[in-house]
Amino acid sequence: MNTRKVSIKDIAKICGVSVSTVSRVINNNGRFSEETRQRVVKAIKKYNYKTNTAAKTLRMQKSNAIGILVPDLANSFFSNLVENLEKNFFIKGYSTMICDTGRDKDRELTYLKMLEAKVVDGLIVISGSRKYNPDIIDPKIPVICIDRSSDSPNVTYIGSNHEQGARMATAKLIEAGTTPILLCSSNQKISSTKDRIRGYQIEMKSQHLSDNDCKIVAIKSHKSNIDQRGIEIRSILRNMLNEQNLPIGIFAISDTIAAEVTVAAHELELNIPRDLKVIGFDDAPIAKYCYPQLTTIRQNTQEIVDKTSTLLLQMIQGDNSIRQNREIIDVDLIERGTV
Amino acid sequence: MNTRKVSIKDIAKICGVSVSTVSRVINNNGRFSEETRQRVVKAIKKYNYKTNTAAKTLRMQKSNAIGILVPDLANSFFSNLVENLEKNFFIKGYSTMICDTGRDKDRELTYLKMLEAKVVDGLIVISGSRKYNPDIIDPKIPVICIDRSSDSPNVTYIGSNHEQGARMATAKLIEAGTTPILLCSSNQKISSTKDRIRGYQIEMKSQHLSDNDCKIVAIKSHKSNIDQRGIEIRSILRNMLNEQNLPIGIFAISDTIAAEVTVAAHELELNIPRDLKVIGFDDAPIAKYCYPQLTTIRQNTQEIVDKTSTLLLQMIQGDNSIRQNREIIDVDLIERGTV
Known part of the structure; x- marks a missing residue:
């Protein structure tokens, strides 16, 4: 049986069931016992029956x-990224x-188990403060992590070059004559945040700036409490005004934080970019609504979306060669009004 | 059999099946034919067997x-509304x-059918340009529409008092001495937009302003094309500058459009609120990032979220008395820097 192609009849004979039972198992359609299913699946695998269609189904x-x-x-x-992913996938059916x-760890676990139970063909996991653990769900479900690392060789990673972007932002602020430079961060456990902080430190060092010129501060207030965050950021700016001369230079870890910095600066009657220069990260839609519009590091959302959907669909169609991929996407400095 | 409580044994006898079969059907667990299921369900309904537990299950x-x-x-x-709904429901399990x-009509239909197939316990439909048609999915799934009307008595409606809010915004602009007032809208088929336009018209009329003072313009560019929308809004502002004296008064149908108006005004070097006064609608997170921060009509997101989750959970638990509800939630004028 090893020299010719194995047929559905062979599988039926081997398992001691009818051809229609094998067909029902393959199409997961109609009645059969779990015991029969396992026997048929085992035989199909063992004799490599029509792997391209049956095994895949x-x-x-x-x-x-x-x-x-x-x-x-x-x-x-994120909402822009998700919207564009949805559009791409919908076009593909x-x-x-x-x-x-x-x-939140518990919510993440609950949602992973729910999506698995609802039978998704593929999964996209965006960002997060821990490594993604693929053991949680069926390893047959293809997974792509965007800006989220994992120890598993089964998970494909796609993300921007955060370190490069942070170096560009830092270099731009140094060039504009604002040292020390404050890096204004939020949750420092997020992998993209870690990369950005590292890029800032590398660039400061490569330009021979001292440790005194590097200041990193983390916003503690939860993002849903905009008012509390505003108070916290105003207090950070006031401290800087007491300790150093104008202009102040701030590298904000995201456009959301950069937007909050612009609001706090207006309240303190600091002129941007004369008294305060700030660079964000992401080129999120919000960047254009700020005043002045944010100078920022653009993540190429469309390229992330296109790569993610193309790779995930290939994986869903059974092409496992591309798993373990790691795609790092270039970023750009977008000069607008805040530097 | 009508005088005493019907037992599971009675149902089994009536259907000519075993008690364990009735139990399997009730718990939708294990094997039984569709014919058996229908027979059991029919008997349960006919003899009103333990409606509180079995029929509900x-x-x-x-x-x-x-x-x-x-x-x-x-x-x-919307993203804020959805985030808060998620939090509320997660706490409740x-x-x-x-x-x-x-x-998009096709995407909406696809997603409704998908959610039905994935077995959701309840459904929330937010906004939309047509009436919601509940015939699309199983009428047993409780539905709450937020800012979306429906002809069906089975659908509960929750929404802000958009007409009231539009009247407040219009009155505020009239009080600030900006007539004519431009209403800057987008998709005029959306029911909340219709209500807001009506509120604007009613308020203008009640303050004895003429038809010449009412101007309604609809942005044509798709919201995903921020640059194109910016060009369109700048062109609208330029036309107004040619046709009337300063200050210009604009009632924007959403904070997103109001934010775009502030950006266009900065580009045309119009001072807000001196040369241009604008009021948005929603009190979306974006309102606080604009410069000046937006004067706007606040929708009470938390109340919408709380009412929606409470009512939907009651409906899921089988309380049908509250269907057909219509909850209209008050709005507030939030005075910030744009008027």
Whole structure:
């Protein structure tokens, strides 16, 4: 039986069931016992029966649905990313289910198990403060992590070159004559944040600036409490005004924080960019609504979206060669009005 | 059999099946034919067997999942609303699946059918340019529409008092001495937009302003094309500058459009609020990032979220008395820097 192609009849004979039972198992359609299913699946694998169609169908109860875990829809970079992913997948005939985890461990776990139970064909996990652990769900479901690392060789990583972007932003502020430079961060456990902080430190060092010129501060207030964050950022700016001369230079870890810095600066009657220069990160939609419009590091959302959807669809169609991929996407400095 | 309580044994006898078969049907667990299921369900209904537990279980394959259809996650009012709904439901033990329809008819239909197939316990439909048609999905799934009307008595409506808010905004602009007042709208088919336009017209009339003082213009560019929208809004402002004296008064149908008006005004070097006064609608997160911060009509997001989750959970628990509800929630004028 090893010299000719194995037929469905062979599989039926080997398993001691009818051809129609094998067919029902393959199509996951109609009645059969779990014991029969396992026997048929085992034989199909053992004799390598028509791997391109049958095994694939077996592996995948195709649902044409993609699950997306997003940490924070209130961040316009993420909501824009998710919207564009949805559009791309819909064109290709896939629906997307979006789950907002709020960067919360329990919610993330619940949503992963739910998406698995609802039978998604593929999964996109965006950002997060821990490594993604693929053992949580069925390893047959293809996963792409955007800006989220994982120890597993089964997970594909796509993300911007955050370190490069942070170096560009830092270099721009140094060039504009604002040292020391304050890096204004939020949750420092997020992998993209770590990369950005490292880029800032590398650039400061490469330009021979001292440790005294490097200041990193983390906003403590939760992002949903805009008023509290505003108070915190105003207090940070006041401290800087007491300790150093104008102009103040700030590298904000995201456009959301950069936007909050502009609001606090207006309240303190600081002129941007004369008295305070700030660079954001993301080129989120919010960057254009700020005054002045934010100078920022653009993440190439469309390229991230296109790469993610193309790779995930290939993986869903059974092409496992591309797993373990790591795609790093270039970023650009967008000069607007805040430097 | 009508005088005493019907037991599971009675149902089994009536249907000619075993008690364990009736139990399997009730719990939707294990094997039974569709014919058997229908016979058992019919008998349970006919003899009113333990309606409080069995019939409810039959009706609901509980999944502890809620589906949310949202028209546009890029609008920070909607993403904020959805985030808060998710938090509320998660605390109560429910997961939410968010689907972004982009206000597209086909996508909406696809997502409704998908959510039905994935077995959601309840559904929230947010906004939209047509009436919601509940015939699309199983009428047993409770539905709450936020800012979306429906002809069906089975659908509960929750929404802000858009007409009241539009009257408040219009009155504020009249009081500030800016007539004529331009109403800057986008998709005029959306029911909340219609209500706001009507409120504007009613208020203008009640203050004895002429038709010449009423100007309504609709932005044509798609919201995803921020640059194109900016050009369109600048052109609208330029026309106003040619036709009338300063200050210009604009009632923007949403904070997103009001934010775009502030950006265009900065580019045309118009001082806000001296040369141009603008009021938005929603009090979306974006309102606070604009310069000056937007004077706007606040929708009470937390009240909408709380009412929606409370009512939907009651409906899921089988309380049908509250269907057909219509909850109109008051809005407030928030005075900030643009008037």
